[in-house]
Amino acid sequence: EAQVTQNPRYLITVTGKKLTVTCSQNMNHEYMSWYRQDPGLGLRQIYYSMNVEVTDKGDVPEGYKVSRKEKRNFPLILESPSPNQTSLYFCASTQGGSYNEQFFGPGTRLTVL
Amino acid sequence: GQQLNQSPQSMFIQEGEDVSMNCTSSSIFNTWLWYKQDPGEGPVLLIALYKAGELTSNGRLTAQFGITRKDSFLNISASIPSDVGIYFCAGQPENTGNQFYFGTGTSLTVIP
Numbered sequence: 001e002a003q004v005t006q007n008p009r010y011l012i013t014v015t016g017k018k019l020t021v022t023c024s025q026n027m028n029h030e031y032m033s034w035y036r037q038d039p040g041l042g043l044r045q046i047y048y049s050m051n052v053e054v055t056d057k058g059d060v061p062e063g064y065k066v067s068r069k070e071k072r073n074f075p076l077i078l079e080s081p082s083p084n085q086t087s088l089y090f091c092a093s094t095q096g097g098s099y100n101e102q103f104f105g106p107g108t109r110l111t112v113l
Numbered sequence: 114g115q116q117l118n119q120s121p122q123s124m125f126i127q128e129g130e131d132v133s134m135n136c137t138s139s140s141i142f143n144t145w146l147w148y149k150q151d152p153g154e155g156p157v158l159l160i161a162l163y164k165a166g167e168l169t170s171n172g173r174l175t176a177q178f179g180i181t182r183k184d185s186f187l188n189i190s191a192s193i194p195s196d197v198g199i200y201f202c203a204g205q206p207e208n209t210g211n212q213f214y215f216g217t218g219t220s221l222t223v224i225p
Contacts, residue, residue, distance in 0.1 A: 033211060033213070040217065042215045042217040042218055043156070043201065043215040048211045048212060049211075050211055059214075090155050094211055096211070100144040100205055102146065102213065104148075104155035104156045104157070106154060107154065107155050
């Protein structure tokens with residue numbers, strides 16, 4: 001089944017404790033993205049990647065890092081999480097080329113205390 | 114960053130009624146996408162639009178890519194209770210790689 005998976009689905013952590021949220025897609029898509037979703041603000045793009053070893057900042061990259069060492073994986077790293085990073089996070093992948101449909105993962109709800 | 118203006122913010126309608134929502138942007142977009150999100154889940158793609166003026170249907174849903182390339186609308190005909198959810202538009206501006214911008218969503222409630 002074609003899908004985007006994220007882990008963990010739920011995470012409660014404390015300020016300053018490094019964490020990684022994993023994202024994997026099995027559709028051989030070129031492009032992958034991370035978004036955060038906050039009430040009243042909709043979905044905002046954090047980072048995106050157009051291919052292996054190619055990443056770029058989205059709208060709200062501060063406090064986040066990403067890496068794209070393999071085509072299928074695109075982890076989101078919070079080196080020193082803060083309470084304002086409490087949010088619902090979504091990973092998405094896109095085939096690229098003429099097809100720009102983005103497919104989303106199920107989401108990771110992160111709480112930083 | 115850019116944000117799309119999506120309206121209305123919320124709608125309460127009777128089952129069987131038609132629904133219309135739209136998104137506008139200050140920039141020209143190459144792609145418009147419409148998504149539905151149910152509570153606790155990720156957005157699910159409903160319709161993708163790639164050309165100005167394009168009109169595309171998916172069952173009871175119809176979406177159009179505005180001819181100015183700065184707007185799009187989504188219509189749902191003969192609404193049913195399972196149409197309840199939040200609908201988002203998303204757009205990709207010209208020459209931005211894989212950068213997408215999302216509307217703030219339209220919350221739809223269907224009263225049986």
